[in-house]
Amino acid sequence: MRREWFDPFRSDVEVVFAAAEQLVQKYPEPMSEHALEQIHLVNPLLRDSGHSYIGYIIPLWLQLSDGLPPEKAHKLSTACLMHMLYFLNQDEVMDERPEDVTLKLSLGNLYYVNAICAYSELFSLSSPFWTYFRQYVEDWAMSVTGENSIDYFKRSPLLIAQKAAPLQLGAAGSLLLLEQKHRITPVCSAVNIALMTLQMTDDFTDTKQDAVHGNYNSFLSHISAALEHNYPVHPVSERVHDNVYNTQFMNSYVDIAQQYNLRLTSSNSGISHLEAFNSYLCDMLGHAVQDIEQHKKMLLQGGFHYWISEKQHLS
Helix, strand or coil, rough: CCCCHHHHHHHHHHHHHHHHHHHCCCCCHHHHHHHHHHHHCCCCCCCCCHHHHHHHCCCHHHHHHHHHCHHHHHHHHHHHHHHHHHHHHHHHHHHHHHCCCHHHHHHHHHHHHHHHHHHHHHHHCCCHHHHHHHHHHHHHHHHHHHCCCEEECHHHHHHHHHHHHHHHHHHHHHHHHHHCCHHHHHHHHHHHHHHHHHHHHHHCCCHHHHHHHHCCCHHHHHHHHCCCCCCCCCCCCCCHHCCCCCCHHHHHHHHHHHHHHHHHHHHHHCCCHHHHHHHEEEEEEHHHHHHHHHHHHHCCHHHHHHHHHHHHHHH
């Protein structure tokens, strides 16, 4: 199936990742090797890299839709990619406590330096870009430090997007380069919805893992609110665990994403690729729930029927 928000931009994405590889090849060993491995892991041209496209693809969308010059679009996209890698490492250290924490933090700082240098080539010190930069990083910092005590999703689903707030820099930066500052607020509000939907899909996939590690998860929040469990202040209860595959809770969770998708598509943000991307995420979330429901039905019909169905699926 053609993905309108990605497939037309394959050649541009190739340029961006080649530029990122050139940057990390200058790192001292063995960090250069590790950085290349990490870049390959998030390169959608090499593998299924999840849905991290939103972190760097917005300048490429605006190159096509609004005429952002290719050189500036590619440079800003590369800066956003390096910045995204920095935050991916930060999040991994906070959420998963990996054994190679020193390497992750060290690489993250090198990514950060590359991102700042690239941003500085595009925006002067007096540019309002740096005001947005500071605000988005502050939003991220407030979000990640409050996750153990504040139920963001219950307060407002959009608040879970703050954890990815710096990814809005691709939109804000592109519009400043296009001298369209007046569009930043409505466009970034639309981007925020996509970031929320992306977090919702990730959380739905990682529900059990996040419950084990004690990480904040919007689907666990959704279930907890329905069961009147005080989340995340209190650990996830057995009753919450038992309702992870509750049909009503899964469907109502998808409904929230769909409601915000409707808000996005009617917002006139002017970025059709963003609307297509968010609709794609909503569809993926809906399909994930349908797959679980089908799995449950087969199990209820008995072990032999399930074995036959699985054999047919594999063949």
